[in-house]
Amino acid sequence: MKKLDQLNFDNTFCRLPDIFYRRQNPTPLPGSYLVSFNESAAKLIDLDAAEAKRADFSEYFIGNRLLPGSEPMSMLYAGHQFGYFVPQLGDGRAILLGEIKNRAGEYWDLQLKGAGITPFSRDGDGRAVLRSSIREYLCSEAMHALGIPTSRALCIVGSDEQVYRETIESAAVVTRLSPSHVRFGSFEVFAYRGQHEPIAILADYIIEKHFPDIGNSPDKYLRFLNEVIVRTARLMAKWQAVGFSHGVMNTDNMSVLGLTIDYGPFGFMETYDPEFVCNHSDHGGRYAFDRQPQVGLWNLACLAQALTPIIPVEQAQEALENYEPEFFRHYNELMGKKLGFTRPAQEDASLVNRLLEMMRASKLDYTNLFRSLGLFRTGPDEKNTVLRDQFLDRSAFDAWADAYRSRLQSEPEIDEERKVCMDRVNPKYILRNSMAQTAIILAQQEGDFSEVDRLLALLGQPFDEQPEMEEYAAPAPDWARNVVVSCSS
Incomplete structure (x- = not known):
């Protein structure tokens, strides 16, 4: 594993004509401090996790110092935003430090989000806030653990510098890793x-x-x-x-x-x-x-x-x-696997759609219902009461359960084996807004980042039973309904 000054930069995008980007160094932020470091992501770029304990680590990942071999830039692009074409956008608050080639020959863009004004900022301040940085950091890693292709997150570095969004918030920079940041x-x-x-x-x-x-x-x-x-x-x-x-x-x-x-x-x-x-x-x-x-x-x-x-x-x-x-x-x-089917059948789409409609009518929690579906038993005398009682229309459930039981009986696994397979595709833990918000409040109000690390560990194993973390599988509390997430998030 490598130290910070040994990372293997090979900046291929910089070798393209400069019409694709603008050179831009990060704008320094005072009083940097490490909020969280992701050892799993560090392995992608061969970075020794011990480097995060360096006194000057945060200075490199908030933009106050440049890593040897980096060539900072911001990328040019346009885009259709809410259906309307905007002829020029570009990285308004993201600066690509460069590309790191790891020992496996894989390339990873190393990008600072929130590193200051760029030529594409369009009157923006080029900053990100601690709130949004925590959300992206946790969600990108949660998505990766769920098996969904995603950018990754190496670390969050904070600063006491004030940034105005809906209110005054503290600044932060999240370091993103991706094989490429090229977009439509x-x-x-x-x-x-x-x-x-x-x-x-x-x-x-x-x-x-x-x-x-x-x-x-x-x-x-x-x-x-x-x-x-x-x-x-x-x-x-x-x-x-x-x-x-x-x-x-x-x-x-x-x-x-x-x-x-x-x-x-x-x-x-x-x-x-x-x-x-x-x-x-x-x-x-x-x-x-x-x-x-x-x-x-x-x-x-x-x-x-x-x-x-x-x-x-x-x-x-x-x-x-x-x-x-x-x-x-x-x-x-994917939906067939969530229902425990190992090979597709013609009636599968109807079973999925009927289940979703019953879930909608009963206002059921999407993640928890599919997780509990692994408890379904196919025996002729099984009433599956725990599942049945979640639905408002019991007779509709009974009719669906009969069709589902018949379909499962054509599969090779017994109930216990099927549950193991279903639990591998139906997560127990997702990043609920209430979870992210709790971590954000602790970080903002008390400077306590332990919940960020706790959630990072939890969400890294979303399919596993984690008895000591059972509370995180519960539906969101009533207060979470007031959490507003907008484009500034």
Whole structure:
């Protein structure tokens, strides 16, 4: 493992023409202190965890000192925000220090979010606050543990510097790791400007670095688009299956690698409601939970349009037709596993939809209901009372249970074996807003960061029974209904 001054920087993005970025050093923040450090993420860049104990560690990850080999910059992109195209955005408060190549040959972007004003800040202050940094730090790691492609989080460093959002808050910087931060909007900006050469250059760069097996194909750009389509469809299916709502699915927040990025007003759906809107800034519900799959396709259409200088229009349109079949194939597979099915059957979609409708009518907790479904017993005299009593319409449950029992009897596992398999895909623990808010309040009001670390450990094992953490599996308390999460989050 390496010390801070030994990290293996290999900054390939910096070797692209400077039309794609602007050089920008972080703006120093006074009085830095370490809030939390993630040993799991540190392994991705071969960083010795003992380095976090250095007196000057926080100085490097708040931007007061530069790591040897780093070449700080902010990336240019555009994007459709809530359906409207904004011709230039870019990293308004994020600074990419560079790319670290680890011992396995993997590249990881090292990015500081909240490191100060950049050329793309558009009158913003370039800062992030402790509240939003804690939320992103915890959620990105929770998503990773759930098996959902995502950026990672190395650490949070705080400062007593004041930042104005809805109120005055303290500043913080979260260090993000990702194989790439290239977005749909990274291509849109050049399509809007009529600059076709950069589109090909950027596509070639992504293909060479992330899709090398298609690099020599005569139709490599079309195959690249297909890769993005498939990865995005599968990502949307994973979000829907786990009950995750991103909150701001603008095209500048969509990764070409199919990663979950740019955590802001996200939320894990608690009470099942397909129209759940986690972002209080989204007054029209554009990014409601049940709209996410269709928004994914809409965003892909924007990307496909941006790529038409290098892909024939007809081929791009045909490629988009692959999205919905891939989404539904993967979603049905994931939901089938949540119900304990090892091989698909024709009636599975109906069983899933009937269950979801009963959950909606009974206002049941999405995560907890699926977790408890592992307790279902298939014996002819089994009433499954614990499950049954959660539903308002008992007769509807009984009819569904009969169909479900019949379906399970076609599977090879016995009940006990099936529960083990179901518990591997139905998490017991998710990051509920109440959990994040409790950690935030302790950090803000008392300077106590222990709850952040406690949640980091808990959410790193979301499928495991952790008896000493049982309280975190309970539905949110009443006060949590007043937690407002907006675009500033």
